[in-house]
Amino acid sequence: MATESEALPGEAKGQSDKLVITASSLGTVFEWYDFYLYGLLATALSRHFFSGVNETTGFILALMAFAAGFAVRPFGALVFGRVGDVVGRKNTFLVTMAIMGLSTFAVGFLPGYDAIGIAAPIILMTLRLLQGLAIGGEYGGAAVYIAEHAPPGKRGFYTSFIQTTAMIGLILASTFVVGLRNFMDAETFNDWGWRLPFIFSIVLLGITLWIRLQLEESPVFQRMKKAGATSKAPLREAFGEWRNLRLVLIALFGAVAGQAVIGFAAHLYPLFYLEKIARVDGATANFLVATALLMIIPSFVFFGWLSDRIGRKPIMMTACVIAVFSYFPLYKALVTAANPAMAAAVESAPVQVVADADECSFQFDPIGRNSFDTTSCDIVKTYLARGGINYANVDAPPGAIAAVQIGDEAFTAPNPAVLKGKAKAASVAAFQTDVQAALSRAGYPDSADPASVDKLKVIGILCIFGVLATMVYGPLAALLVELFPARIRYSSLSLPYHIGNGWIGGFMPTIGFAMVAATGNIYQGLWYAVVIAAITAVVGILFLPETYKRDIEAD
Template sequence: MTTDSEALPAEGAKGQNEKLVIAASSLGTIFEWYDFYLYGLLASSISVHFFSGVNATTGFILALMAFAAGFAIRPFGALVFGRVGDIVGRKNTFLVTMAIMGLSTFAVGFLPGYDSIGIAAPIILMLLRLLQGLAIGGEYGGAAVYIAEHAPPGKRGFYTSFIQTTAMLGLIIASSFVVSLRLFMDADSFDAWGWRLPFLFSIVLLSVALWIRLQLEESPVFQRMKAAGATSKAPLKEAFGEWRNLKVVLIALFGAVAGQAVIGFAAHLYPLFYLEKIARVDGATANFLVATALTLIIPSFVFFGWLSDRIGRKPIMMSACVVAVFAYFPLYQALVAAANPAMAAAIERAPVTVVADARECSFQFDPIGQNRFDATSCDIVKAYLARSGINYINIDAASRTIAEVRIGDDVHVAPDPATLDGEARAAAIARFQGEVQGGLTRAGYPKDADPAQVDKLKVIGILCIFGVLATMVYGPLAALLVELFPARIRYSSLSLPYHIGNGWIGGFMPTIGFAMVAATGNIYQGLWYAVVVAAVTAVVGILFLPETYKRDIEAQMFRPSVRGSSGANNSLLGI
């Protein structure tokens, strides 16, 4: 077998300072994640301006769906830019992704709302989100491969852990910007135009990030491959058309990345949405609490990256998945109790129960804004509770039973819309809603969390636990993925499973989670998504994921020539 030392030039390129490589790659990626997460942080404002043609609950879920659209396109970006990165090079590829991301974000700041241009507003917004997702699809793989191919043996976990901090740092910068604006602007001004400022500011970050990236040279491993004529001419075919590599892609996806994705989102964006929409904490406080916790856990990325160089990637990552399976439900229950103790006490003291014929109950989600949810007594009940964010239990009743709401021992029977029409129906529904709201108030259910009662230290502590679990799976991940795949197809091979995991499995977690809450009335129902995915990753990872921390990533560049070839050593190395 031909080795690197035999096949490649001894000096592929002039070396560059390793600290510059880490700093430049990481800073550029921080700014890209700032752009990407900004949309999620401002989902409430965006739902008002771009989805105002539907009810508030549907508008928020649609805003989350538009957010998720950026994640949905990421695997396609991984294919496009992964191929370019394996053929053209690492550096130039992530310069292009940076420009696309920054300009798309800047454009959101100028985009007119629904009240100005109608349905064109959410359509254009969706297109911009798709461009952002496409760019992010090529970003992570380039940065991870670039740093890993500069790292000395035995330090890849430590070096690449800095790139793993970028998503959190990007979120922290975006959160800090949003919190500052909320604090120094009155609510009306922020809602009217202030929310656009973070998007417009991205043009400054884009300029800085492009300048930083231009200081870098190409990866030495890629330069050596290119000098030897060993780069792949068809990286996608080699990466995904040959079983020896495809099976590793599948193991990486289901045995590492899927669990990392849901644990990561359960540490930052999902808690943020959860605090605002479920615990009813005001937006500025929720952003502050999440940003504070994320700031505190950032050193854990580097620690677990460093630790993985000594004991391996697999035991750290699998431990986090197992802990998440058993910890999420009690931790999120504790989060609600700390953030909104009045709500938690009311749920315990006077649980809300809906007794209705399940066949008459609609799914409480209306993407086109045409369903009024008043055709049945069950719809009348659930529509009001969903809008109010009230946790409730479902009890199936006999056919044609008129739905009722039980708040502790207090019972409220809904009007039967079949016996009413026009103004009489509207009046009956309004009267019923007033009665239910009165019952909720008497039972101690607050409309919003009392800022004086929010236990900020406890909330931050719980969020830090979520964050540490995320750093356990995310800190060693880049090194693991780089070590799994051969250099000539490395960019393509690792980018696709990473972005399927984070773009589809993780990216849809907030949308699916809140849709599950809306459908069932159980504020904890959405956690099942994260728990099941983490459990699958634990099983697949423990059984099939190889340990990689002692692998020589340059020794994976070539394999012996295939029988029948001209003798050139030009075929893909199997894993």
């Protein structure tokens, strides 16, 4: 086989590196633009497509719609990864781009629950699934295409631009949404303005497809095809042979899983935290996150470049170890900086729910049939979960009526067993009024005071999260390309990447906030990221090979 620097007769020359990087990376801009839109607009999606359930459940269902696209990504990786290894890199990610873009665009015109009932969330889920399948083949194609064009010693630098453009997608989405929120009144934005960013995506799609049509096939794939060295059964070869499957598992648990949770803990989870936990208004939260993302963009290129000199592994493993030990103190500092009044109230007047654990439900109802008002414990926890109030659980004797204690004040919940109809509703309303008054007296604010938000400190903390993400994400594409043989590369790297980012990372916001709702501890969901980052650190340090000096055309 020809070496990396040699070209076979008839092979196209002269395709500029800038065109290769730009065309390949634009798909990542689109992917993350759409990904972030769903996160930014989760509240609006909940209101329009899941209005048949209670508020807490509706928000988690909106996050599940967001996660649904991630759930099918590994299947898309199998389908399009095989096509990419058999047919070619270029045509495969043209198809994935078209499917992904049209699915996003369609959301902008989808009628809501009030217009077509249960069909609305079903169609939304279907569009998310289609998009997820397409994205399953998108990242792998971009990573492989750029790396197979890059000269030796520059693959980390070249492929880091994929991750950089991911941040551009996040910033574009955030800027669009913040601009609309400032331009429109809240009622107009919530009514129909939220649809405009989805509709605008057709412009990105048109530009991306036009540029990608100018591309030629990857030189590595052309050489393999001319030499008759392409795989006839890449899926069987990649996942049916232990020598390759072992690398897939090491890539997943020793690199991608940690990258996924660290990435989500830097980009999306802080946004939900600022809005739902620290009670910062949406426009301010979006501005703070977008500013931090803009500031850390050069770090992707820096760590990609650095990985070409010292290796991929030390940079990525260092980030995982730092994340394990820093997330809890950093997120606590984030809440304190964003809403100091609430942080002070949690310390001076902690909230406790004293209840029989057997009467307490898990505060999530995916089918909307549970009103969470059949036990005294549910009445208490539903109200506190809706307000994002941090509380501790204290066991009470079996059969005891639940109570909530706020500092030195205690309030016994209504007993649904002896109250019915209007009497029950009146009693619950009175209890909630008393609890809210006590929370106010204890210093718990309804929302963060804009004047008290320490914006510089919040942005600084968000930048720390972001730098950790760039340390694992910047070198990742080059690592994955170098880890697998060229003949099965598209399939092999796409599956672990999308299991990691689709399943492990994509479900992080949903699982994290379900854990918060279930336990009352606003920091409980962080255990998800910490445990997975720790697993990646251990597996990566012990088993992940260093790849930065490998010949990517070697079998």
